[in-house]
Amino acid sequence: MNDRRLATLRLLSLVGALFTALVIMAGAFTRLLDAGLGCPDWPGCYGALVVPDESSALLHSPDAPLDASKAWMEMIHRYLAGCLGVMVMALLVLAWPRRRKPGFPWRLMLMLFAALMVQGAFGAYTVTLKLWPQVVTLHLLGGLTVMTLFIWLHLRLRRVARGEAALAARPLGALMGVATMLLVLQLALGGWTSSNYAGIACQGFPTCNSQWVPDTDWGEGFHLTQTVGPNYLHGALHAEARTTIHLAHRLGALALTLALALVVIRRWHRREMRPWLLTLAGATALQVALGIANVLLWLPLGLALLHTAGAVLLVFSFTLVAWKLRHSRQAVKGRQRQTRGGWLHA
CATH class of the missing domain: 1.20.120 (Four Helix Bundle (Hemerythrin (Met), subunit A))
Structure with missing residues (x-):
């Protein structure tokens, strides 16, 4: 070619x-x-x-x-x-x-x-x-x-x-694995929240409908075998089920933010990674701020669209961090092998 x-x-x-x-x-x-x-x-x-x-x-x-x-x-x-x-x-x-x-x-x-x-x-x-x-x-x-x-x-x-x-297939470590699973889960929860029209089911922040523990219905909120056929435009779930979905999305955001913060802290000693880690940290902070603003301002169209853009940016930055960690790890090992070889041939 x-x-x-x-x-x-x-x-x-x-x-x-x-x-x-x-x-x-x-x-x-x-x-x-x-x-x-x-x-x-x-x-x-x-x-x-x-x-x-x-x-x-x-x-x-x-x-x-x-x-x-x-x-x-x-x-x-x-x-x-x-x-x-x-x-x-x-x-x-x-x-x-x-x-x-x-x-x-x-x-x-x-x-x-x-x-x-x-x-x-x-x-x-x-x-x-x-x-x-x-x-x-x-x-x-x-x-x-x-x-x-x-x-x-x-x-x-x-x-x-x-x-x-080509890069050898190496795991990136348990922490990155957990962060990946939490990211996928949170993206799925975001889609589930949006598709069930639960974006403002919890009013106020950090409480939900002026309660720390609101009325919920986990069975109905995450009933994955809903009937196929009705028109789901504007949603079909009752208020408590939608509150459950929204609350789960908030809890998922908290877990993901903590996991990504640990990724940044654990890898911060590697200078070549710092620009990418800062990008990931910034994307995470932006997405959290947009989520809170959407709740407090009752989900205006522009902010809701920016929240999706924030998810896209978060996936972009997380993918680049994963790639750089994998690439950097191999590069470091390669340099170490060359150094050892140099000493042996000296």
Whole structure:
């Protein structure tokens, strides 16, 4: 593979990561505008590739009146997701000649393609199952997974361009493992909170509805076998169940913040890691502040959208810290081996 093609792959992977973040934000904006069912079918809108006029929409789906602004928001989100699929296909085509080369991340590209296909299925089911919270939550997690794979692919391609060997698969330690699990759990709780419209179920902070221990219903709040079929726009759970979900999201935020703070403290002695750790700490503090502000200000549209952006930034920064820890560890070991070898040959 010539240098120009490899440079194109690196650029595409970076653009893909940033573009995925844009698609996630467009999806969040669609959800916040209650436009998730702006088009009652998939992949078209009232049977068309563009939003039709009111009479055509009425003929196609008489039980789903057309709201043109919401329909266009939903279709723009789909168009953007389609562009993302084209990017991944372009990556595969450009990388095909190199697929058998040692150290080339071909399997990672195939994982990215598979993740995007699954994400497309979640997008379809989000509409056909009428915003079923389980699917909406998985759709959010899928988008963040695609973004993470793009980031990891870009970093791998940078190593290939520098002629460096692929990183050996080494665990990053128990603390990073716990932090990873808590991050995934908190992202899932955020999606569950949003999809069940529980963002302001707890009013006030740090108390919830002026209570430290509010009335809750954990069984109903996390009843993962909800009936498929009802329209879940605006949610279908009672107040105590939504309070439970919101409270769980707050507790998850506390646990994740403590875990990430420990990661920063434990790794701070490594000077080469400090810029990345500061980025992670800043992203964590920003996300916590946005969460609190959303509660106190009753979930205004702009702040709610920024909270999703904060989650994207947190995943970005955490992925970079994980990569740098892994890369730095190998680099240090390599230097140590070279030093020992130098003494032996002296």
